Amino acid sequence: MNNFVERPKYVCSMGGAVGTLSVLPRTVPILHAATGCGGNIATALNQAAGYRGNGYCNGQALPSTNTSERDIVFGGEERLVEQIENTIKLIDADLYVVVTGCMVDMIGDNIYSAIRNAKAGGFPVLGAETGGFRGNYYTGYEIVLKALFKDYVEPKSEKNPRLVNVFGIVPLQDVFWAGNLELIKDLLAKLGYQTNTFFGYGETLANLKNAAAASLNIVLSDTFGVEAAAVFEELHGTPYISAPFPIGDFGTSAFLRTIGEALGIEKAFVEKVIEQEQAYYYEYLERISDVYSDLDLQRYAVVVGDSNYSQALTRFLADDLGWLPEIVVINDLLQEEQKEQVLKRFEGFNSGLRPTVIFDTDASNVSKHVAQHWGQSGGQRYFGGFNPGFVVGSAIERDTAELLGVPQLSVTYPISNRVVMNRGYAGYRGALSLTEDLVTVLIGNR
Amino acid sequence: MDYIEQKIPPIREDRLKACMAYGGSCEEINRDAKKGCLYNNNRKFSQSQGCQLTLSLAILNTIRDSVIIVHSPIGCGANLVAQAGVSKGFQKLRDPNAFGLRWINTNLNEIDVINGGEDKLREAVLYAEAEYRPRAIIIMNSCVPALIGDDIEAVLDDLRPQVSARLVPIHCEGFRTKIQATAYDSVYHGILRNLVGDEYRSEELIEPLFPDEAEELKRQYKISRTVNILNVSSMSRTDEQNLIDLLAPLELNIRVLPCYSHPDDFADSFEAALNVSICATHDDYFAGHMLTGYNVPFILRTIPIGVANTNKWILDIADFFDLREKAEQIIRNEVIELEKAIAPYKEILKGKTVILGGGEIRIITMAELLHSLGMEVLGLRGFHFDQYGENLLAELIEEVPESERVIMNVGTGQPFEQANLLHKYRPDLFVGHPGGNGWANKQGIPVFPLFGQAFQYMGYIGVYEIARRLARFLQNTNYSKNIGRHARLPYRESWYDEEPFAYINQEEEVQA
Numbered sequence: 021m022n023n024f025v026e027r028p029k030y031v032c033s034m035g036g037a038v039g040t041l042s043v044l045p046r047t048v049p050i051l052h053a054a055t056g057c058g059g060n061i062a063t064a065l066n067q068a069a070g071y072r073g074n075g076y077c078n079g080q081a082l083p084s085t086n087t088s089e090r091d092i093v094f095g096g097e098e099r100l101v102e103q104i105e106n107t108i109k110l111i112d113a114d115l116y117v118v119v120t121g122c123m124v125d126m127i128g129d130n131i132y133s134a135i136r137n138a139k140a141g142g143f144p145v146l147g148a149e150t151g152g153f154r155g156n157y158y159t160g161y162e163i164v165l166k167a168l169f170k171d172y173v174e175p176k177s178e179k180n181p182r183l184v185n186v187f188g189i190v191p192l193q194d195v196f197w198a199g200n201l202e203l204i205k206d207l208l209a210k211l212g213y214q215t216n217t218f219f220g221y222g223e224t225l226a227n228l229k230n231a232a233a234a235s236l237n238i239v240l241s242d243t244f245g246v247e248a249a250a251v252f253e254e255l256h257g258t259p260y261i262s263a264p265f266p267i268g269d270f271g272t273s274a275f276l277r278t279i280g281e282a283l284g285i286e287k288a289f290v291e292k293v294i295e296q297e298q299a300y301y302y303e304y305l306e307r308i309s310d311v312y313s314d315l316d317l318q319r320y321a322v323v324v325g326d327s328n329y330s331q332a333l334t335r336f337l338a339d340d341l342g343w344l345p346e347i348v349v350i351n352d353l354l355q356e357e358q359k360e361q362v363l364k365r366f367e368g369f370n371s372g373l374r375p376t377v378i379f380d381t382d383a384s385n386v387s388k389h390v391a392q393h394w395g396q397s398g399g400q401r402y403f404g405g406f407n408p409g410f411v412v413g414s415a416i417e418r419d420t421a422e423l424l425g426v427p428q429l430s431v432t433y434p435i436s437n438r439v440v441m442n443r444g445y446a447g448y449r450g451a452l453s454l455t456e457d458l459v460t461v462l463i464g465n466r
Numbered sequence: 467m468d469y470i471e472q473k474i475p476p477i478r479e480d481r482l483k484a485c486m487a488y489g490g491s492c493e494e495i496n497r498d499a500k501k502g503c504l505y506n507n508n509r510k511f512s513q514s515q516g517c518q519l520t521l522s523l524a525i526l527n528t529i530r531d532s533v534i535i536v537h538s539p540i541g542c543g544a545n546l547v548a549q550a551g552v553s554k555g556f557q558k559l560r561d562p563n564a565f566g567l568r569w570i571n572t573n574l575n576e577i578d579v580i581n582g583g584e585d586k587l588r589e590a591v592l593y594a595e596a597e598y599r600p601r602a603i604i605i606m607n608s609c610v611p612a613l614i615g616d617d618i619e620a621v622l623d624d625l626r627p628q629v630s631a632r633l634v635p636i637h638c639e640g641f642r643t644k645i646q647a648t649a650y651d652s653v654y655h656g657i658l659r660n661l662v663g664d665e666y667r668s669e670e671l672i673e674p675l676f677p678d679e680a681e682e683l684k685r686q687y688k689i690s691r692t693v694n695i696l697n698v699s700s701m702s703r704t705d706e707q708n709l710i711d712l713l714a715p716l717e718l719n720i721r722v723l724p725c726y727s728h729p730d731d732f733a734d735s736f737e738a739a740l741n742v743s744i745c746a747t748h749d750d751y752f753a754g755h756m757l758t759g760y761n762v763p764f765i766l767r768t769i770p771i772g773v774a775n776t777n778k779w780i781l782d783i784a785d786f787f788d789l790r791e792k793a794e795q796i797i798r799n800e801v802i803e804l805e806k807a808i809a810p811y812k813e814i815l816k817g818k819t820v821i822l823g824g825g826e827i828r829i830i831t832m833a834e835l836l837h838s839l840g841m842e843v844l845g846l847r848g849f850h851f852d853q854y855g856e857n858l859l860a861e862l863i864e865e866v867p868e869s870e871r872v873i874m875n876v877g878t879g880q881p882f883e884q885a886n887l888l889h890k891y892r893p894d895l896f897v898g899h900p901g902g903n904g905w906a907n908k909q910g911i912p913v914f915p916l917f918g919q920a921f922q923y924m925g926y927i928g929v930y931e932i933a934r935r936l937a938r939f940l941q942n943t944n945y946s947k948n949i950g951r952h953a954r955l956p957y958r959e960s961w962y963d964e965e966p967f968a969y970i971n972q973e974e975e976v977q978a
Contacts, residue, residue, distance in 0.1 A: 024572045024590040025540065026597075027550075032541025048956065054609050056517020056640035059879070060545050063520070063901070067548030073904060077956035080879035080902040082514040088644050092613070106511035106969065110882060112958045122539055122610050123641050126579065152539035153579050153610060353573075384568075384597065415551060419566065434547035 026382035027416050029326075029351050029433055030193060032152030035061040036160020037119045039069075039192040042078045043219045044168075044228070046114040050107050050145075051084035052100050052131060053121025057152075058084040068415070069433060070195040070440025083107040092123055097134045104138035104145060114225050115172070116140075117164070118147040125151030146171045156353055157193045158244045158326075165248035168228065169255055176232035176256065184208060184283070185216045185234040185258070187249055188241030189265065189446075194328065195435045199444025200265075204240065207276065207447050210293045211285060221442075232256035236283060240265045242361040243327045243354060264365050265328040268336035268451035269301055301448040305340075308459055317462055320394070320406055321345040323375075324386055324413030324420075325432030327352050330377075331365035333412055333431065336451055338373040341458075343410070347393050348377045349386050386413070386420045410458070427461045467754030473619055475655040475751070477643035479507065482750075484645050484852040485876055489883070489967025492846065492859055493870035499856045506876075507644055508971040515878040517640030519608055520545055521649035524699045526636065527553045527567050528725040530560065531601040533594040533631075534569040537587050537618060538608030542640075543571060556919065559703045560726045568598060574610050583611050584621050591622070595629040602632045602661070602729035612639040632729055634660040645850050646878060647825075651751040657724065658755050661732035668730040692719040692738040693783065694762075696749040699725040700917040705924040709744075709770060712780065712925050715796055716789050724752075736760035740786055742779075744924075745769050745827045746854035768858060769827050770924045772835030773801060774865060800926040808839070811933035814940060816840035821873075821891060823847035823884060824899035824916040826855030830862050832897060832916060837866050839933055844891050845873035847884060849899070875967065881905045885955050886966035895939065910950020912943045 030036075034053060038061050041049040051058050062079040066072060074081060085103045087096050100118070107116060118131050131147045138145065148167040150160050165187065186204055191197040201217040208215045216227040216234060237249045237260035249260035261282045266275035273294045280290035311317065323333045323345050330348050337343040350362065359379055366377050378389055394406040409426035411417045415436045421428035430438055431445065431454070445454045469475050478484045485504035488495055498504050519542055526534055527549050536543035546569050554566025570593065572586040587605070594603050607618050622633045638652040664671060674681075693713075697706055703726075710720050723735055741756050741764040743749035753764035765786070770779040777797050784793030819842045822829045826848040833843045843866075848855060851874075863870045873891075875883055881902055888896065888909050896906035896913045903913045914936060917923055922931040 024535075024570050024586055024593065026570045026593075027547075027568070028540055028544070028571050028573070029547070030540065031544040032539050035541050035544065051514065054517065054641040055515060055644050056520055056646065057541075058514020059516035059646075059901075060520045060542065062514060063516075063545035063548050064541075067545075074902070076954075079904075080514050081881050081905065081956060084512060084514040086512050086515065086644060088641050092641055102510055103512070110511055110958060110961050110969075111956050113956070122579075123613065126610070126613055152541040153575055155575070156540050416547070418551065419554075436548050436551055 023381070026384055028156070028381070029383070029414055029416065030156040030158070031061055031064045032156060033154040033160035033163060034119055034121050034150040034152050035064065036157035036190075036193070037148055037150040037164045038078075038082065038160070039065050039157065040161045040164045040190070041117050041119070042075055043191045044115070044225070045223055046225050048077045048107070048111050048113040048116055049082060050104060050116055050118045051082055051121065052096065052103070052118055052124050052129065053084060053087060054123045055086040055088055057121045058082045064434070065192050068436045069192045070435045070438055072192065072440070077111060077113070083111060087121070087123060092127055095127065095129055096124065097129050100129065100131065100134040101138045104135065104140065108140055108143050114143070116143060116145045117167070118145065119150045119164075120148075122151040122153050125149055125153075144172065158190060158352070161190045161193070161244060162248050165245060166251050169248060169252045172228060173231050173252075173256060174229050176230065178233065179235045179258070180233045181235050182212065183214050183216070183234045184236045184238055185218070185231050186238050186240060187245035188239040188328070190244050190328075191219045193326070193433050195433055195440050196444050199442045200446040200450065201444075202442065203444045203446040203450050207272070208279070210297070211276065211280065211283070211290065213283070232258060234258050236261060238263060238279065241328050242365065243352065243358050265332045266447060267332040267445050267454060268340035269298060269448060270339040270370050271332055271335045272297070272447045272451075297448045301452065304452050305455060308455065311459070311463065315463070317459060319343050319408050319410040321410045321412060322347045322349065322386060322390055324349045324411065324417050325351065327354065327358075327362045329432050331362065334366065334375055335369060336454065337412070338375070339370040340451060341455065342371065344373065345412075346373070346375055347389055348375045349389060350377065350379050351381050351383070352379070353381060354379065383416045383420070386417065387423050390424060412458075429458055429461050467751070468758045469655070470658055470755055470759060474637040475648075475651045478645040478648045478651065478850075478852070479643060481651070482852040484647075484850045486644055486850050486878060487970045488851060488874065488876035489970055490874055491870065492863060492872045492874045495851065495874045495876070496856065496859055496863060496870070499851070504851065506971065509877070509880070509969045510971060511882070511969040513880050513882060516646045518638040518643060518646055518649035518652055519543065519606055519640050521646045522606060522636055522638040522653050523549070525650070525653045525724055526604055526606070528556065528699050529602065529604065530557050530564045530726065530728045532729055533598050533600045533603050534567075535572065535587070535590045535594060535603060535605045536569060536608065537572045537574070537583065537605060537611050537616070539574045539610055540571055542608045543569065543606065552919070556703065557726060561728070568600070570594060579610065579614060582614055582616055584616050584618075587616065587618060587621055588625060591625050591629065591633065595631050600631050602634050603629070604634045604636060604656070606636045606638055609639050609641045632660055632666065644878075647747050647850060650748050654724075654752040654755070657732055658752065658759070661729055662735055663733065666730070666733040668733065688719055689737045690739050691717070691787075692721060694735060694738045694741045695720055695722050696741060696743045696752065697722050697725045698745050698748050700919065701744070701924060702919050702921060704922050705928065708922065708925045708927055712796065712800075713783065715792055716784060716787065718787070736762060738762050740765065740783070742783055745825070747825055747827050750854065766854065769831050771828065771831040771928060772838060773804070773926065773929055774834055774838065775831045776925050776929075804926045804930060807930050808933045811937040812840050814937045815933065817842060818894040818940065819844050819891070820895045820897060821845040821847070821887060821893045822897040822916065825849050826851055827858065828916055830855065830858045833869070833872070834862055834866060835929060835932065836897070837869070839936070843869065843872050844893050845875065845887055847875045847877065847887070849878045851876045882957055882961065883966050885909065885957055886962060886964070889962045890966070895936070905955065907946050908949055908953035908955055910946055912939050912946045914939055
C-alpha cells in the first residue's frame with residue numbers, strides 16, 4: 021500500500037543520503053537540490069536525532085546549489101560544475117558526493133557529466149541520484165551504500181579471514197547508531213574479528229576503500245542494507261548474512277551463535293564468550309531485582325518503531341526483563357516480502373510471548389491498536405486494560421502515552437526530547453543502559 | 467497592495483527587490499540600496515538554507531485546532547518532527563486543551579510523479595476531517611506537485627462542500643524563491659483568502675429586526691480602539707504579554723494575531739483601527755492587504771527591541787490615537803527604572819565587541835540595543851535585505867555614531883562567510899539566529915541567541931533581561947573556549963586568507 025503518512029518518522033531518500041554521508045569520515049555531500057532541501061533535512065536530522073549537532077560540515081554548512089525556478093527551466097549543470105569546483109577549493113575533505121533532490125531528478129540534469137566536467141584536482145567526486153520521491157531515509161542509505169560499493173570500494177583479490185564489515189544500522193535514523201556500532205564492534209572483537217563499521221568514532225575512509233578484503237558482510241537488519249550487501253557480493257565477492265539487530269541476553273546470544281556459525285568459529289569458543297558476557301550482564305541486571313520486586317516493575321508494553329528496533333526491543337522486554345510487550349507497531353514503508361521476513365523475528369521468544377505485530381505508518385493509530393487489544397474502559401468497576409502500561413517508541417509517542425496515561429521512553433527516531441552522544445542499546449552492555457533508562461522513567465517521581 | 471485575487475502570491479525578489487548576497491559596510495549598502503542596485507542573489511559557492519515551505523511552518527505549526535497536510539514526497543516538512551513538543555507546549559499556553567501539532571505528508575512517490583498526486587491529497591484531506599474534525603486543514607503545496615501540475619485549488623474547491631473544516635491552501639513551493647521570507651506572504655495569502663471575512667465568522671452575523679443604534683455605536687467605538695498586534699513565533703508568550711501590558715495605559719482593545727491563534731480568530735480581524743507589526747519582514751503583506759481590502763492602516767516601522775526602538779514603537783501607536791502624552795509618561799517611568807537596573811551590567815559589557823547574524827529587523831535593532839549597553843558592534847549579517855531593513859539601517863546610522871562603518875554581509879546562513887569574518891575580527895561575542903549558532907561556538911566565541919521562545923527580548927524588561935544574560939554569558943565562557951580549542955570547521959586554511967565576500971556574484975549582477 022502506498023498512502024499518505026500521518027506524522028512520518030523519516031525524511032526522504034535525499035535526507036537519508038545526506039545523513040549517511042555526513043557521518044562517513046572526511047566525506048562531504050554536495051546537494052544539487054532546490055533551495056530549502058538542505059535546511060529542512062538539517063533541522064530534522066539535528067534536532068530530532070538526539071541533537072547530534074551539525075557535525076563537521078552539515079546543517080547550514082552543507083554545500084548546495086540551491087536550485088531555483090530559473091535553473092529548473094534552463095538546467096542547472098553549469099552551476100553544479102561551479103559548485104563542485106568551489107566546494108573542493110573551500111571545504112577540506114577526502115571524498116565529495118553529489119546527491120540530488122526531486123526537482124533536479126525530474127528535469128533530468130546529468131550530474132555525472134557535470135562531475136566529469138568539473139576540475140576536481142584529483143579529489144574523488146561521486147554522484148548518487150537521491151530525489152526524495154524515490155523513498156524515505158532508508159532508501160537513501162541504500163542508494164548511497166551502493167554508489168560507494170560501486171565507485172569507491174577497491175577490488176581486492178585476497179580476503180582477510182579475520183575482517184568483517186557491518187551494515188544495517190542506519191546512522192541518524194538509528195539515533196543511537198554511534199554507540200550501537202561501537203558495542204557491536206567490541207562484541208565481534210571478542211570473537212576475534214576486526215570489524216569495519218564505516219561510520220562512527222575511529223573509522224576511516226581507508227576502511228571503506230579496503231572493505232572488499234572482508235570475508236563476511238554482516239547486515240544487522242532484515243530490511244536495511246540488504247540490497248546494498250547483495251550488490252557488494254556481486255561486485256566484490258564477499259558473502260553476506262542478515263542477522264537481527266540484538267539487544268539483551270537472548271537477542272545477543274542468538275546473534276553471536278549465528279555469526280559464529282557463519283564464520284566457522286568453534287562452538288565452544290562462542291559459548292565461552294557468551295558466558296563471559298552474560299556474567300557481566302547479570303552482575304549488573306541483578307542490581308534492580310530489589311526495586312523490581314519491591315515496586316512491581318513489570319509492565320504491559322507497546323513497542324513502536326522501525327523493523328530493526330521493534331524486534332530487538334520486544335525480545336529484550338519480553339525475554340530479558342519479563343515484561344509483556346503484546347503490541348508492536350512498525351512504521352516502516354515495506355514491501356510484502358519484507359514484512360514476512362520481519363514477522364519471523366517475533367517468533368520463538370524464550371518467554372513464550374507472541375506479540376501482535378502491526379504494520380502501520382500512521383502515528384495516531386497506535387492508541388487505537390492499544391484500545392483494540394487491551395480494551396477500553398467503559399467506566400466499569402472491574403476493568404483490566406493497558407495498566408500498568410509503558411510505551412517504548414519515539415518522541416511522537418509522547419502524545420499516545422499521554423492519551424493512555426502511561427509513561428514513555430524515546431528510543432526510536434524522532435528523538436527531540438533526549439540528547440544522545442555515545443550511548444548505545446546494542447548487545448549485553450547496551451541492554452544495561454536501556455534498563456537504566458526504562459527504570460529511571462518509572463522511578464522518576466521518587 | 468493587491469495580489470489577493472491571484473492564486474499564488476508574488477515572490478519577494480519581484481515584490482520587494484530583496485537582496486540575498488552582499489558584502490560591504492552599512493554605509494555602502496545604504497548607498498547601493500538608494501541607487502536601487504541591490505538585486506544580488508547568487509554566489510559561486512553556496513551552502514544550505516531553508517525554503518518557503520520550511521519557514522511557512524514557523525507560523526502554521528502554531529495555529530491551533532488545525533491539521534497540516536504537506537503535499538509532497540515524504541521529506542518535506544520533516545522539520546516538524548523537531549517542533550512537535552515545543553509547538554504543543556506553546557499552544558497550551560493559549561488554550562490548555564490545545565492538541566498540539568498534527569500533520570500528514572502525502573508521500574508522493576515515483577508513480578505519482580508521473581500520474582499526479584491529486585488523489586492522495588484528496589484522501590489525506592478526507593482523512594484529516596474524519597480523524598480530527600479540525601477547524602482548519604492547512605494544505606501546503608511543494609515543488610513536486612507544482613512541477614507535475616497538480617491543481618490543488620481545484621481539488622480543494624471540489625472538497626469544500628464535503629468537509630466542515632476550512633481548507634486553507636498555502637502556495638509555498640520552495641524552488642520558486644531563494645528568499646525564504648516569501649513564506650510569510652504565502653501564509654498570509656492563504657489566511658487572507660480563506661479565513662478572513664464575515665463569511666468565516668464562527669457565529670453568523672444576524673441582521674437585527676430593529677437596528678439598535680446605541681449597540682451599533684458601541685460596536686463602532688470598540689473597533690475604533692482595536693489594535694491588531696501581529697506577533698511572531700520566535701517571541702515568547704511573556705514578551706507578548708509584556709507588550710500588551712506596556713500599552714495598557716493607552717486603553718486600547720488589543721487582539722494578537724497570527725501565531726498561536728485559532729482559525730476563527732482571523733474572521734473579524736479586519737474590524738480594527740490599526741495593524742501594528744512587530745516585524746516588517748513578517749507582516750508587510752498582511753498589513754498591506756488589510757489596508758487595500760479593508761481600509762485598516764498599519765505601522766510597520768520597527769520591532770520593540772532596545773529602548774530607542776521600543777520608544778518609537780509605542781510612540782507611533784500613541785500618535786495614531788492622539789495619545790502621545792500618555793505614551794511619553796509610560797516611557798519616562800520605564801526608562802528611569804530600567805537605567806538604574808542595568809547600570810551594573812553596563813560596566814561588565816562596556817567595550818565588548820560583537821558581530822550579529824539573523825533577520826534584518828532583529829539584527830539592526832539588536833545592534834542598537836547592544837550599542838546602548840556600551841558594546842561595540844563590528845558587523846551585521848542579514849538573511850536578506852530590503853526596503854524595511856534599509857529604513858531601519860538609515861535610522862541606526864543616524865542615531866549610532868560610527869555605525870556606518872560596521873560590516874554588512876547579506877546571506878541566508880552561508881556560514882563560510884561568517885567563519886571568515888569571525889576569524890578575522892575575533893569578537894568577544896556572536897549574536898546569532900538559532901539553527902547555525904554552533905559554528906561560532908566552535909570557533910571559540912560565546913554565542914547569544916538572537917531570539918528564544920523561553921526568554922524575554924522585547925520592551926524595557928527585554929533590555930534588562932538581555933543585559934543580565936549577556937553579563938552572565940561573559941562571566942564564564944569556558945564551554946566555548948574548550949570547544950574552540952578542540953573543534954575544527956570544515957574550511958581549508960586558505961579560505962581564511964581570502965576576502966570574506968569573494969564568492970558573491972556582486973559586480974556582475976550590479977552591471978546587469
